[in-house]
Amino acid sequence: MDTDYKYEPKNGLTRWLDSRLPLMRFTSEHVLQFPTPKNLNYFWTFGFILTMCLVTQIITGIILAMHYAPSTLLAFDSVEHIMRNVNYGWLIRYIHSNGASMFFLAVFIHMFRGLYYGSYKEPREVIWILGCIIYLLMIVTAFMGYVLPWGQMSFWGATVIINLVGTLPLIGESLTQMLLGGFAVDNPTLNRFFSLHYLLPFIIFGVVLLHIWALHVPGNNNPVGLSVQGKQDTVAFHPYYTVKDFFAYTVFLLLFCYFIFYNPNALGHADNYIEADAMVTPAHIVPEWYLLPFYAILRAVPDKLAGVLLMFGAIAVLFFLPWLDTAKVRSGRYRPVFRYFYVLFVIDCLILGYLGAQVPEGIYLFLSRVTTIYYFAFFLLVLPILGRIEKMKPMPIGISNSELSRDMVAAE
Amino acid sequence: MSDTLDNDKPTRRDFLYITTGAFGVVGAASVAWPLIDQLNPDASVKAVSTIEVDISSIEPGSFLKVAWRGKPIYIRRRTNEEIADAEKDDNLNLPDPQKDIDRVQKKEWLVVVGVCTHLGCIPIANQGEYEGWFCPCHGSHYDISGRIRKGPAPTNLEVPPYEFVSDSLIKIG
Ligand code: HEM
Ligand code: FES
Numbered sequence: 001m002d003t004d005y006k007y008e009p010k011n012g013l014t015r016w017l018d019s020r021l022p023l024m025r026f027t028s029e030h031v032l033q034f035p036t037p038k039n040l041n042y043f044w045t046f047g048f049i050l051t052m053c054l055v056t057q058i059i060t061g062i063i064l065a066m067h068y069a070p071s072t073l074l075a076f077d078s079v080e081h082i083m084r085n086v087n088y089g090w091l092i093r094y095i096h097s098n099g100a101s102m103f104f105l106a107v108f109i110h111m112f113r114g115l116y117y118g119s120y121k122e123p124r125e126v127i128w129i130l131g132c133i134i135y136l137l138m139i140v141t142a143f144m145g146y147v148l149p150w151g152q153m154s155f156w157g158a159t160v161i162i163n164l165v166g167t168l169p170l171i172g173e174s175l176t177q178m179l180l181g182g183f184a185v186d187n188p189t190l191n192r193f194f195s196l197h198y199l200l201p202f203i204i205f206g207v208v209l210l211h212i213w214a215l216h217v218p219g220n221n222n223p224v225g226l227s228v229q230g231k232q233d234t235v236a237f238h239p240y241y242t243v244k245d246f247f248a249y250t251v252f253l254l255l256f257c258y259f260i261f262y263n264p265n266a267l268g269h270a271d272n273y274i275e276a277d278a279m280v281t282p283a284h285i286v287p288e289w290y291l292l293p294f295y296a297i298l299r300a301v302p303d304k305l306a307g308v309l310l311m312f313g314a315i316a317v318l319f320f321l322p323w324l325d326t327a328k329v330r331s332g333r334y335r336p337v338f339r340y341f342y343v344l345f346v347i348d349c350l351i352l353g354y355l356g357a358q359v360p361e362g363i364y365l366f367l368s369r370v371t372t373i374y375y376f377a378f379f380l381l382v383l384p385i386l387g388r389i390e391k392m393k394p395m396p397i398g399i400s401n402s403e404l405s406r407d408m409v410a411a412e
Numbered sequence: 413m414s415d416t417l418d419n420d421k422p423t424r425r426d427f428l429y430i431t432t433g434a435f436g437v438v439g440a441a442s443v444a445w446p447l448i449d450q451l452n453p454d455a456s457v458k459a460v461s462t463i464e465v466d467i468s469s470i471e472p473g474s475f476l477k478v479a480w481r482g483k484p485i486y487i488r489r490r491t492n493e494e495i496a497d498a499e500k501d502d503n504l505n506l507p508d509p510q511k512d513i514d515r516v517q518k519k520e521w522l523v524v525v526g527v528c529t530h531l532g533c534i535p536i537a538n539q540g541e542y543e544g545w546f547c548p549c550h551g552s553h554y555d556i557s558g559r560i561r562k563g564p565a566p567t568n569l570e571v572p573p574y575e576f577v578s579d580s581l582i583k584i585g
Contacts, residue, residue, distance in 0.1 A: 156533065160549060163532040178448075182457040184482035184532075192451070279477065279484050281534040285549050299550050304530055304566050360551060 005033040005236075030216055035234035036241055037222035039399055043113040044220065044241075045248035046106050047212075052249055053103040054208065058201050060096040061145075068148065070194035072187045075150035076275040094264040100142050101267045102256050104290035107135060115321075116342055118330030119221040125322040130211040132318045137204045139291065139315075144197040146288060150190065151272030156285045158185045158193075164298075167308045184278060225330030226399050233399040284359070292356030293349055297375065299360040300368040310372065317379045324379050326387030334393040338386055345378045462585030464577065467521070475537055477526065480584050484526035484534055485572060486545075487582065490556065495519050498557040508567045512557045515571055523574050523582065524558040530565035545569070 007025040009015040018025055067086050069078040082089035111131070114120055120128035143161060147154045162185065166176040181188025219228060228234055235241075259266060267289055271282045287295050298311040317324075332338055352371045358364040463480055467487055470476050475488040490498070498512040516522055526545075528535050533549035540546030541562060542555035552563030559568040574584045 156549075160531040160533065163530075166532075177453055178451045180453075181451060182453045182482065186457075186482050188454065188457065278482055279479060279534070281536075281548060283548050285533065299564070302564050304564055307564065 005029060005035065007033075032236065032238040034216070034237040035219065035228070035231075036237050037220050037228055037233060037399055038235045038240075039222050039224065040220065040241065040244075041223050042244075042248055043109065043117075044222075045245045046110040046113065048245035049106045049249050049252050050103070050110060051208065053099060053106055054201065054204060056099050057096060057103060058205070060092050060099065061198070061201065063092050064096055065198060068194075070148070070191050072150060072190055072276070075148065075190060079149045091260070094260045098256065098259040098264060098267065100145065101259070101288070101290065102252070103138065104142070106252070107138065108290075111135070112346060114221075115345075116332040117221055117223060118225050118325070118327070118332065120322045121325065121328075121330050122322070123218045124215075124221060127211060127214045128322055129319055130207055130214055132315070134204055134207050134211060135318075136315060137200055137207065141197060141200040141204065142288065142290070144193040144200070147185075147190065147193045148197065149272060150276045152274045152276055152280075152282050153269045153272040153285070155185055155276035155278065156281055157287055158189065160285060161287075162189075164308050164311075167305045169305070186278075221330060222399060223331060224333065224396060224399060226396070229398050286357050289353065289357075292354075293352035294356070296352045296356035296360075296368045297372050299356075300365070300372040310376075314375060317376065321379065321383075325383040326385075327383075327390065327392075328387075329392050329395070334395050335386075335390055336393055337390045341378060341382045341386065344374070348374045348378070462583055465582045465584065466580060467582055468580035472520075477537075478584075480525075480572065485584055486522075486524050486526045486537060486558075486569075488522040488524075488537070490520055490522055494556045498555065501555060501557075501559075507560050510557075510559060510568055515557055515559075515568070517574075517576065521582075522556075522558060523571060523584070524569040525572050527570070528552055528565055529560065529567045529569065530563070535569070 005028075007018075007028040009018045009024070014024055017023070064082065067078065067082045067089065069075060079093070082093050084090075086092075114128065114131070143157075147158045162176055162179050165179060166172045168175065177183070179189070179192075180186070181192060222228075269286060274282075286292070294311050294314055297314050298307045301307045301310060327335060327338070329335060332342055348371050351367065352375065355364055355368040355371065360368060461481065463478065465476065465478050465487060467476065467489070470487065470489045472489050473491045473494070475486050478485050478487065495512070502511045502513075513519070515524075526534050528547040528549065530547065530550055530552050533547050535545035535547040535552065535554060537545055540553035542553050544556040544558060544561075545554040546552070547554075547563070547565065550564050552565035553561050554565075554569055555561050557568075558571075560566070572584055574582055577583050
């Protein structure tokens with residue numbers, strides 16, 4: 001960027017260090033003084049919130065692993081042991097379990113933000129794709145984590161999801177056995193899931209670094225979607241956005257604490273406090289809330305393979321978003337028709353989430369078909385076509401004049 | 413060294429590159445295989461256990477659920493009406509066509525793996541529109557022969573390998 005700030009070491013020690021390990025230069029240029037568009041709103045604080053979520057999960061997870069026993073004979077009891085005997089074990093476990101939900105809440109807002117403001121468009125395609133990889137890894141990590149307490153939902157959720165893989169033609173069956181390490185979910189499955197659940201957050205951490213690296217090449221997008229044209233458009237990251245980020249994180253923590261301290265099991269399922277039983281399926285298997293929209297898509301079609309392909313397709317389509325949306329204008333602010341489709345899409349995802357928790361019969365089945373169709377139509381029809389025919393609203397000339405010209409548009 | 417610049421002619425060095433590369437790939441693959449294969453079911457899991465089940469206590473119209481290889485097996489003693497029901501539907505347009513007689517050794521006894529062929533839940537006996545099994549997970553209905561009739565499951569409930577040791581004893585596996 002042309003607003004690049006250059007770090008100058010001030011004394012002998014920092015000059016010495018700078019020519020050996022330019023750590024201070026890096027921190028200064030890429031964190032403290034990083035030129036950031038001055039018009040970012042609170043939706044831009046979720047990247048920081050997500051980073052804090054990841055750190056929280058890693059710290060609490062490592063502690064839980066000190067007391068947890070990955071064996072079908074011990075797992076369920078060791079979790080109860082954490083809850084009852086380990087000092088503050090209940091707190092650490094509730095932070096970790098509710099933390100996963102908060103992580104997904106934040107990532108959904110983060111992604112819907114990107115979708116609205118066109119943050120996936122040229123030159124930020126790679127940032128978006130890395131984000132999709134992070135999201136996919138988060139789903140896998142959360143799924144494996146949910147198996148560890150070895151309750152009924154753990155067991156049957158795992159059974160259903162691993163069997164999804166079995167629907168793939170040819171390789172399906174051997175792949176399933178490879179995941180399970182047997183013919184049904186059992187001790188080998190639990191052990192490998194524990195190992196991978198420990199590993200994946202660190203992989204996520206690595207991809208997040210790439211994600212931020214890629215972000216620091218073009219710099220942030222912003223609510224008007226125009227590129228930064230010069231110094232007048234940016235402020236230093238510190239203190240302007242450090243303060244804003246921390247404030248937003250504090251508010252986020254209030255909600256987090258509400259769940260931890262007042263309603264720690266609201267987002268979980270009571271059946272997971274019953275130890276896993278391979279001979280009895282619970283009456284109603286539901287995944288965690290953040291997977292419900294995909295679960296609804298899975299069950300919307302009566303055909304097994306088609307259901308599975310659609311469900312994976314719902315995530316795969318995100319990877320192609322930068323090329324599906326043909327509009328050159330980034331921000332939804334200047335796309336009057338897109339806005340309606342966008343709002344409808346958000347509502348559609350919420351309804352899908354609701355339907356994922358219902359029995360797929362009658363009106364629920366019908367609704368999940370309609371919402372599934374719109375989910376895909378939004379990406380595959382609306383975005384490619386709308387970008388070509390939509391008449392955009394007048395755009396400001398630059399970030400610094402955006403407020404001014406918005407008033408002008410309003411006055412017209 | 414001017415002859416090495418002539419790209420058209422393979423040189424001794426090209427040969428060395430290719431053979432070294434090929435050996436490297438084979439070497440890497442042979443190290444990778446144990447790392448992958450350890451994921452597969454191990455010897456203790458594969459040592460297929462057979463179980464023997466005493467079926468003398470099962471009344472007509474009722475069933476017994478036993479565990480085999482970590483999965484439930486339904487052993488169902490069918491009444492004459494149930495057998496008639498199952499055979500009556502033999503020639504309907506079934507999703508996974510199979511005659512009842514091909515699914516049993518003795519008409520009275522139906523032995524099936526109690527794992528839904530959709531995504532692996534355990535179907536509940538005596539429920540659903542066909543009064544065979546109903547899978548609560550995504551709504552698959554099976555008939556009294558364990559055949560899929562309605563819902564997302566693609567195939568009939570699997571029949572495990574079994575034999576009658578005597579009139580009152582079944583060996584599964
Ligand atoms: C562990 C999860 C994630 C972390 C820690 C993370 C972190 C961040 C951070 C720190 C930023 C810069 C500040 C901001 O824009 O808020 C950012 C930007 C961005 N993220 Fe993520 N992210 C995560 C997941 C995702 C996912 C799943 C997506 C979408 C598929 C995504 C898409 C983006 C995009 C497009 C940007 C550039 C935004 C802009 O500047 O307008 N991120 N991310
Ligand atoms: S697992 Fe039985 S219907 Fe899906």
